[in-house]
Each structure stands twice: as C-alpha cells, then as structure tokens.
Amino acid sequence: MAVCIAVIAKENYPLYIRSTPTENELKFHYMVHTSLDVVDEKISAMGKALVDQRELYLGLLYPTEDYKVYGYVTNSKVKFVMVVDSSNTALRDNEIRSMFRKLHNSYTDVMCNPFYNPGDRIQSSPGGPYFLCPYPVQVGPTSCVRSSPGGPYSCVRSSPGEPYSLCPIQSRAFDNMVTSMMIQVC
Amino acid sequence: MADEALFLLLHNEMVSGVYKSAEQGEVENGRCITKLENMGFRVGQGLIERFTKDTARFKDELDIMKFICKDFWTTVFKKQIDNLRTNHQGIYVLQDNKFRLLTQMSAGKQYLEHASKYLAFTCGLIRGGLSNLGIKSIVTAEVSSMPACKFQGTMQKGVTDTPNKMFQWILCHRNGRLRRLTKPNIILKT
Numbered sequence: 001m002a003v004c005i006a007v008i009a010k011e012n013y014p015l016y017i018r019s020t021p022t023e024n025e026l027k028f029h030y031m032v033h034t035s036l037d038v039v040d041e042k043i044s045a046m047g048k049a050l051v052d053q054r055e056l057y058l059g060l061l062y063p064t065e066d067y068k069v070y071g072y073v074t075n076s077k078v079k080f081v082m083v084v085d086s087s088n089t090a091l092r093d094n095e096i097r098s099m100f101r102k103l104h105n106s107y108t109d110v111m112c113n114p115f116y117n118p119g120d121r122i123q124s125s126p127g128g129p130y131f132l133c134p135y136p137v138q139v140g141p142t143s144c145v146r147s148s149p150g151g152p153y154s155c156v157r158s159s160p161g162e163p164y165s166l167c168p169i170q171s172r173a174f175d176n177m178v179t180s181m182m183i184q185v186c
Numbered sequence: 187m188a189d190e191a192l193f194l195l196l197h198n199e200m201v202s203g204v205y206k207s208a209e210q211g212e213v214e215n216g217r218c219i220t221k222l223e224n225m226g227f228r229v230g231q232g233l234i235e236r237f238t239k240d241t242a243r244f245k246d247e248l249d250i251m252k253f254i255c256k257d258f259w260t261t262v263f264k265k266q267i268d269n270l271r272t273n274h275q276g277i278y279v280l281q282d283n284k285f286r287l288l289t290q291m292s293a294g295k296q297y298l299e300h301a302s303k304y305l306a307f308t309c310g311l312i313r314g315g316l317s318n319l320g321i322k323s324i325v326t327a328e329v330s331s332m333p334a335c336k337f338q339g340t341m342q343k344g345v346t347d348t349p350n351k352m353f354q355w356i357l358c359h360r361n362g363r364l365r366r367l368t369k370p371n372i373i374l375k376t
Contacts, residue, residue, distance in 0.1 A: 010320060056243060075238035076318045108239055112232040118318070 001091070002082045002099070003067065004028040005178050007107060009119060010077035012036055016122040018178055019083070032081045035061045035069045039079050042071070056104075057097050072100040078107065099181055106177040122174055190264055190286075197287055200225070201303050219306045226310020227317070234315040237261060247341065250319050251278050258315060263287075276341035280312075281334070288333040301329040305337075312337060 004019035006028075019028040038061040058071040063086065072080040080103050084091055110116055201222065208218050237258060244250045255267035259282075269281035287304050291297050305327040313325045322342040329335040 073243075074235075075241065075243060076235055077320050104239055108235050111235040118228075118231050 001088060001184060002084050002181050004032065004081075004083035005103070005181060006032040006081045007103075007122065008032070008036065008079040008081065014121075015078070016174070016178075018175075018182075020182060028083060031064070031067065031069060031083060035071060035081050036079070038062055038069075039071045039073060039081075043073060057100055059093070070096050070100075072104070074104060074107070080104070080107075102177060102181070106174050110174050193262075194287060194290065197304070197307060200307070205303070219302065222303070222306035223310035223313070226307040226312075227314035228310075229307075230311040230314020230316075231318045233262070233311070234258070234318045238319070244319070247276075247321065248272070250316070250321065251280075251339075254312065254315060255280060262311070278339045278341070280337040280339070282337075283334045285333050285335045288329070288335065292332045294331060296332075298329060298332065301332065301335070302327070305329070305335060309337065312339060316341075 004017070006014055006018075007016040009015050014029075014032070017029065017032065019025050039058060042058050042061070056072055056074060058073060061069045061071045061081075063069070066086055067083050068086055070082045070084070072082075074080075080100055082096065082099065082103075084096075110122055111118065116122070204218050204221055205213065238253075241253070241257070244253065251270060251272070255270050259265065259267050263282075263286040265282075265284070265286070267280045268283045269279075271279045271281070287308065288301065291301075291304070309325040309327050313323055316323045316325075316339065323339045324342070325337055325339045327335055327337050
C-alpha cells in the first residue's frame with residue numbers, strides 16, 4: 001500500500017506525483033526530490049555495487065523513521081518512486097517489484113496514447129477541467145478516493161461546513177492504476 | 187504471412203496520403219518529408235518504450251545501437267540489420283541490403299528518385315527510438331540501388347542533463363489553486 005507514487009521524467013521534473021491527501025503533500029514532494037540523488041548514485045555505480053547493474057528495479061533507496069522509499073528506472077530513464085509506510089511490515093520485496101511492473105506497463109500505455117505528448121504531465125487535459133463534488137466528504141485514511149461512472153477522483157473537503165469542493169479530473173487508466181495501488185497491495 | 191504486409195501497405199498509403207493532401211509548394215520545400223519523419227519520431231518513442239520494458243539496462247551507446255539493429259529491426263521489419271559500422275565518435279551507419287519497405291518497389295535503379303519519401307518514416311522511427319533512450323541524433327538515409335539502403339545516425343554530443351528543476355515543481359493543492367514552489371526555505375519552514 002503506497003502512500004505516494006511519483007513518475008519523474010529523464011530531465012528530473014515530475015510527470016505525475018500523487019500522495020494520499022491526508023498527509024502534508026509537501027513532505028512527500030520533498031522526499032521524492034531527495035530520492036532522485038540516490039537514484040542517480042545507484043545508476044552510476046559501475047559494477048561494484050550490490051544491486052545488479054542490468055536490472056531496472058533499484059530496491060530500497062533510503063529509509064526514514066516513518067517511511068521507506070523504493071525506486072525503479074526504465075530504459076528510457078524515466079524514474080518511478082514509491083513511498084510506503086514503514087509500519088506496513090507485510091509488504092515484501094517481490095510485491096513492490098510487481099507494483100513497479102504494473103506501473104511500468106501503465107506508463108507504456110500512456111506513452112502509446114496518441115493524445116499524450118511525451119514530456120507533458122500525465123493528466124487527461126492540461127490545466128484540467130474542474131467540477132463541483134456535491135457531497136461532503138470525510139477526509140480520512142480509510143477512503144479518500146471514490147469510483148463513479150465518470151471515473152475515480154479524489155475529493156477533498158475544503159473547510160468544515162462547506163459541502164462542495166473542487167475536484168480535478170485526471171487521466172483515467174493511469175490514475176485508476178495508481179489508485180488501486182494506494183488502496184491495496186497489487 | 188499476412189501480418190508482414192499490413193505495415194507495408196499502410197505505410198505506402200500513408201506516404202501517398204501525405205502527398206495528396208499537401209498544399210501549394212509543400213512538396214517542393216520538403217514539408218511532406220518532414221511530416222513523415224515527425225510521424226515516425228512519435229511512433230518510435232512509443233515503440234521503444236514498449237520494447238525496452240523487459241530488457242536489461244543498456245551499458246552504453248553501442249549497446250543501444252546493437253539493440254536497434256537486432257531486436258528493434260526484427261520486431262518491426264522481421265529481419266535484422268545486415269551491417270553496422272561506426273567510427274566510435276558518434277557516427278553509425280546501418281546497412282540493410284533488402285529493406286522491407288522498398289523490396290516491392292524495384293530491384294535496381296528504377297524509381298530511385300522517389301525512394302526518399304519511403305525512407306522518411308523509418309528515419310524518424312530510429313530518431314524517436316534513440317531520443318527516448320536519451321540520445322539526441324540526426325538520422326538520414328541514402329539509397330544507391332534498391333532495395334539496399336543505408337541509414338546514417340549522427341549522435342549529438344554535449345547533451346547535458348539539466349539540474350534538478352526544484353523550482354519548477356508545481357504543487358496541485360486543494361481548492362484547485364496551484365502553488366509554485368519557488369524557494370527552498372518554504373519547505374524548511376513547514
């Protein structure tokens with residue numbers, strides 16, 4: 001169960017970054033940003049590193065007291081970074097690997113989408129249309145993402161007593177995938 | 187082997203489609219060739235992403251060129267490149283003695299002047315594939331006698347990675363407002 005998933009382009013800017021809305025997102029952005037240095041270090045270590053030079057999965061990048069950060073680099077130098085909760089000891093290495101594989105498959109599909117320009121942020125329309133979510137939503141660790149015929153979107157309660165909130169529409173298939181990874185282990 | 191003919195026929199129609207819909211003067215100034223090359227570029231980017239999904243990481247430029255000559259060419263054209271030459275200073279020449287897209291056209295010098303149209307897409311394909319693997323290049327093709335042709339790729343040196351674009355990370359925040367991260371001390375304060 002990931003708390004934050006990020007896709008970083010080869011020029012080191014984020015293509016897609018999403019974290020559970022309960023936490024301070026800034027903290028995750030910073031964490032992902034600092035992990036980029038560790039990723040570069042692992043890639044450039046020639047042969048003498050413990051990690052297999054030819055493999056795409058990089059393994060645990062660095063642990064903090066609350067979280068663990070895992071990395072994966074594709075052949076096109078696109079990096080996937082996943083932050084998981086440290087208290088979740090049930091997550092094993094091969095489960096993380098399979099989550100990364102699924103992410104890679106989804107990313108490949110995004111790449112082959114004719115409406116996507118390589119290098120753009122991954123979302124269905126730039127600057128995204130917004131719509132009003134008519135229900136007051138509890139922001140909590142249990143469910144912050146809801147499915148609907150129009151596709152899943154994350155609703156955030158703007159302030160107590162205010163029943164409406166603005167929800168951006170994001171890229172469907174990729175977002176669905178990431179959502180499922182944040183709710184449960186794949 | 188009907189599946190081999192699919193891409194070939196589609197490609198031929200694509201070339202004639204681009205030329206039919208060309209506006210005044212576009213044929214002469216080479217805009218049509220550019221359009222075909224750009225099409226190939228985008229296709230190459232997507233294809234490479236798919237093909238390198240399961241392969242191991244590449245060691246160096248030569249490794250990438252070998253991949254293009256063997257696996258990539260086999261998957262697209264059902265055969266490998268016959269000859270790869272390099273001067274180890276960024277110039278690679280890929281020689282294909284029986285290029286699939288030209289075999290149906292002629293077996294000698296006939297239609298030589300039209301060959302460039304049918305090679306533009308493939309040049310773009312190679313360029314797009316290399317670009318997605320991190321190599322900026324210029325790819326040209328030449329034909330002396332059909333169906334043999336040579337693709338020459340010139341790698342552009344001095345492509346540096348831009349430093350971490352920390353200041354351009356944009357936070358999508360609630361209430362739909364975008365906040366731009368401008369200074370590092372903002373992070374330290376929170």
